[in-house]
Amino acid sequence: MKKIKFQFKRLTKIRQQLYTIYFAALFLPIMIIGIFLLINTYTLLSNYHRDLLEADNLRVKTILFEMTTQVYNISENLVFDANIKEILSANYTQREKLVEKAGNLTVVDNYAQNYAEIESIEIYTDNPTFTDYKQFYRADENLQNTDWYCKAISQSSVFWVPMTSRDKYGNEYWNLSLVRRLPLAEADYNAVLVIKVSDNYLRTRINSQEYAAMISVNDREVFFNSNRSEYGISQKVPIDYDKSYYQYTGKEKINGVTYFVDVSTLYLYQSDSRLYICTMNDLGYVSIKRILTICVLILAVAILIPGLIIHFFTEYFTSRVLTLRQAMHQASTEDYDIRSYIQGQDEISEAFSDLEVMVRNIKKKDAEMYEARINEAELLNEQQVMEFKMLASQINPHFLYNTLETIRMKAFAANDKEVARAIKLLGKSMRYVLENTGTSYTTLSRELEHVNVYLDIQKLRFTDKFDGITEIGEDVDPEKIYILPLLLQPVVENAILHGLEEREHGGIIKISVTKHIEEQELLCIEVSDNGCGMTEEELAQLRRNIEQKDMTRSKSIGLYNINQRIKLTYGDAFGIQVLSVPEEGTRVRLYLPVSRMAEKNSPAVCI
Template identity: 80%
Template structure:
């Protein structure tokens, strides 16, 4: 208690004391309790979503176990059916004999028709007298060489694979398929049974509105996905296939989205094949964030409202005393410009009025002296400004170049060649910008050389993010064509910062200088990137922003200025055009009349 009183004595300011009480009695306890509640809420909600995800994963597993077990039982009936064995073991001199024998067989048709989970039953044999009929197929050379056929005839146990079939329209279909050998004891032929599970049936049994499911067999690709476009890919969650039973429950960040993920293993009945079932939920994390945000807002309101009340009460309680104290402190420091005012008719207001009268008397006596001091200070300030301008005018571009060259040589001597190269590139870029500030035209070759330097500087910054190439057609002499200075840098900068924004590596900036013949001969400078490109709507909006002036716009100003500079210099029908396609990148093309560029070059040469 004594220690607490000591600390309060040190807080002589009334405002400090009130705020300290607020902090210690309200803010700190609410923050501690709030953080605990937020952490506990997050844990409860995360466990809740994990439990739901585990339940859905278990549901999918039960469905798959039920279907695969049923298919296995059907296969048991088929491989031991004596009629099927007799059909497969018989040598046929004529196809009619096979049709007569197989046509009377109904067990295969009945199983295929009576079980909605079965998409098809196929029986392959290497019997050379066999021909394709109904569910019976002669195993051609490709089938006999296939991995699944070789595996089936080399073992007696059942195994499962994902099979793909392509229809005549090029559509690819995926099916989980049971494969097993049909033992033919009375013949030297091999026969293999394949039962394909219907993907549509799996979809009706497995799909959920809230959870996505990805299923693969063994280490193969995904044969079932809630999103059909994701068939044939690897599992998005890493799986340890060496474990007999792999299980994982938690969160994974996939393509920038946080998912709750549950992965489990289903060892298929009477088989060494395994199904890896991955169920995911991308809305659970969003829901948790939304609830936690609401909790944080509630805590903020619980802290803010009392804080506001304390604040206004403190200001009301201490404002009049503080105004008087501040005025007296100003007067004690010979600062007589007091603008405060205390309302009321009590002792504080009377003391403040007496202080104002005293200050007015002092200000009247010292008015002349203060005015002289102010005039003297103004003259001194003007002199210092003039001296600074004179000194600044002595710093010319040559001083900057020489200084950068000195720094570069020091880096070179220190064997830091990368820094030396960076300084050299910066010096070249600064020289070009300063030399062309205020000039109307420069040669195309100098402009391209500046762009090469600018690209080298950007590569130092972004390392392996992108590469670049500048290509000038053979029928163009860039040294004889004059162009507006600093015309290409904003376009290249826009391609790097926006066109390649999503790329971490593998980007490409390609600059092509070529001629284009339309109504007249045009110089076309194309700056292309291999970024994500733009939609038609975004492209149309961007093209409109570089054509129309909008002072409220804070984007695409560089492209707008370039477009306007070209139009003002060469005419309204020239300028900038943008071409872009999704996943194909963006191309910005500058169109300039070559005859005007040559005329400008002649006029500039004559003036020189």
């Protein structure tokens, strides 16, 4: 501060001082605030457009999952249809017999006509006595050498591929197609079922006026594009197909145009095939640039107009000060014949006499003394506030523990052991919660001990309503595994209050800790109950509540928070899984990475 004052004093000219004040008090703060607001505006607008893009991507993903699942269910019915198998297994010396049998089969026609999402249903067979009729086709040598036909014959599972076809005008079009083998146990022939999804149906359901979509299967060509001319190309956005689940949201420059893009992966039902869904928006970035340009222009005007005003005022003010200086110099040399005159009624016009200069100095001293008294009063007030905070800080959690212990001892002395035990359990639970508030980790054994204390407290409340069981795998050492604190108690509480809500007695809360080895070693903590369970609709709603944030929701907040803590700490690959069967109970599983839990400081984030 002293250095700044010294540099300011070196500016001998009032003009320099005024321009310096303008720069320090107006130009510099507006520039700093403006840059911050521009960055913050850009961030908010980018996040807004990304959220909209993610929502549209989720919409497309939901439509595709619903549609492909429906097509899979149809294929299940066709694969196990006895009439279809009989037609495919028979030998035909005359085409009339095939026409008679296939003509009486209506199930394939019904599915093709009643489901708008189906373009066509085709059944191929290498039966040499077969000829093409309706949905049945004989697989010639060229067809049998295709990749999808060979793959279907070699495996029993379902897979999806993009297929091309040509209409009667020779135009090529693409279809997402389900392919699977039709098992013929009583024949030596092979048969393959192909269900093609209608591109027009997809376009009707998926297309959006604001967002473009590109969809491909595995690392194959794009089978759906909002721009029909770009079917059959590769994805424009780089995708790491080696990852089991690829997710990306950000900006990409495509053909010289900046897009907001969102790429996600969709595993298809009962299949290893993956859909890569890319939604794009080129108008969002243009809108952001336009808004930022307007903000920059506003900032420029906010700086330029005050600058012009300061400039003209400085020239006017310095000319009057120069006149005053000359008059005071003349008076200091005892030349009182002052001919100069300053128009106005401000301090400069009143400073023509030495008396007014002295009065002004006295006023300045009084102002300094008044300011000193204000500063002294503010300092005294701050000191009193600090003393109050120091007194308040002396009340710490130990006071609470000691008070509970005193109450417990009095209950014990009065031979009320149940109350004493309840107070002891409450004290242990509160100690654990207070000690772990704000901490990054705790041992698995301490977390399980806290849960058992919580169960004991609840059993005091519900008596014989339930029993708690804890099972720990032989390869799990709870003392050497560190997890986020206060993860399990909300799950157990949810099991008691909701899972066992309708049980009066015989309930069981079971906590199991095991290790799973998949792509990496996982710690699985499962909390299960034998309560009423949930229907498929209730389970689906609960899973959505766990994954999606909704500030208006009053239920499932605890499970949502736990899921978010796990994902923020360890990554999106980990979190909560909920399984439930009506009238059998509910299981809540927490999946955590063992490799990041073996060290004391492993959780990198305090949630």
